[in-house]
Amino acid sequence: MTAESNAVPTAGGAAPIIELRALNRTYRTDEVEVRAVHDVTLTIERGEFVAIMGASGSGKSTLMNVLGCLDRPTSGDYRLAGRSVADLDRAQLALLRNRKIGFVFQSFNLLARTSALENVELPLLYSVPLVPRRERRARATRTLESVGLAARMHHVPSQLSGGQQQRVAIARALVTEPELLLADEPTGNLDSRTSIEIMGLLQAQNDAGLTVVMVTHELDIAAYCKRVVVMRDGAIIRDEANAEPRSAAAERATLDAAEQQARLA
Ligand SMILES: Nc1ncnc2c1ncn2[C@@H]1O[C@H](COP(=O)(O)OP(=O)(O)O)[C@@H](O)[C@H]1O
Ligand SMILES: [Mg+2]
Numbered sequence: 519m520t521a522e523s524n525a526v527p528t529a530g531g532a533a534p535i536i537e538l539r540a541l542n543r544t545y546r547t548d549e550v551e552v553r554a555v556h557d558v559t560l561t562i563e564r565g566e567f568v569a570i571m572g573a574s575g576s577g578k579s580t581l582m583n584v585l586g587c588l589d590r591p592t593s594g595d596y597r598l599a600g601r602s603v604a605d606l607d608r609a610q611l612a613l614l615r616n617r618k619i620g621f622v623f624q625s626f627n628l629l630a631r632t633s634a635l636e637n638v639e640l641p642l643l644y645s646v647p648l649v650p651r652r653e654r655r656a657r658a659t660r661t662l663e664s665v666g667l668a669a670r671m672h673h674v675p676s677q678l679s680g681g682q683q684q685r686v687a688i689a690r691a692l693v694t695e696p697e698l699l700l701a702d703e704p705t706g707n708l709d710s711r712t713s714i715e716i717m718g719l720l721q722a723q724n725d726a727g728l729t730v731v732m733v734t735h736e737l738d739i740a741a742y743c744k745r746v747v748v749m750r751d752g753a754i755i756r757d758e759a760n761a762e763p764r765s766a767a768a769e770r771a772t773l774d775a776a777e778q779q780a781r782l783a
Contacts, residue, residue: 533600536562541594554580556752567724569740572749587615620691624706626683635671661689681712701732718766
């Protein structure tokens with residue numbers, strides 16, 4: 519079958535973006551069996567902004583890898599935009615990933631000797647149908663502008679601050695116009711001021727309709743999200759709406775005003 523033939527509603531359809539049913543991911547070595555994700559049932563609708571929390575080793579990254587089609591469940595069902603991913607082969611999974619999902623990691627994962635612009639163009643090289651070179655450049659440029667890096671496009675990662683590198687990584691995740699953004703501890707290597715900037719970017723994307731699922735172990739970062747899911751030993755132990763998420767834009771404005779005051783004083 520083709521990647522398109524699993525005829526369930528997809529883009530714009532009524533299906534939730536993520537549906538997990540009794541999902542397990544077990545790592546087996548010679549000696550031990552680790553149930554990294556254990557019997558997880560979870561639905562995430564389009565437009566949500568979900569924080570996944572939990573202690574180190576609780577299964578957050580394993581779950582994100584399954585959500586991102588980088589890894590397959592050992593058992594259980596995963597539907598992405600209404601389509602079961604279970605019987606897709608590697609090539610079909612890669613295509614689905616490229617079309618639907620953007621990734622952001624704690625360590626940015628940028629190519630070192632490659633400009634911001636080329637880093638952001640990269641996912642478009644693997645897009646089907648092919649994106650012509652000029653359009654790749656135009657889209658990467660536009661996306662970098664949208665994350666506030668118009669003046670840094672030709673810099674390589676070592677010439678950028680951590681926050682700027684994470685912006686490049688976010689632009690790289692957004693350039694394919696994904697339906698789902700997955701971020702694994704995106705502020706883990708950043709100071710608190712820079713973390714607010716990055717959360718502001720993610721909140722703006724979410725306000726524009728993008729579904730965001732973000733791992734964090736920091737309560738004050740999870741507070742920017744609309745829903746908080748807590749894992750322990752591979753299972754979901756709590757799942758709550760956050761009625762009043764923090765606003766990164768408002769906090770940033772307050773910080774800017776305070777700095778301005780301090781400068782004038
Ligand atoms: N590739 C792997 N092989 C074996 N065990 C793994 C592997 N990846 C993760 N684990 C184990 O699975 C559990 C969950 O890990 P992980 O998903 O990385 O947790 P978290 O991201 O919450 O820290 C841990 O016990 C970890 O040691
Ligand atoms: Mg992890």
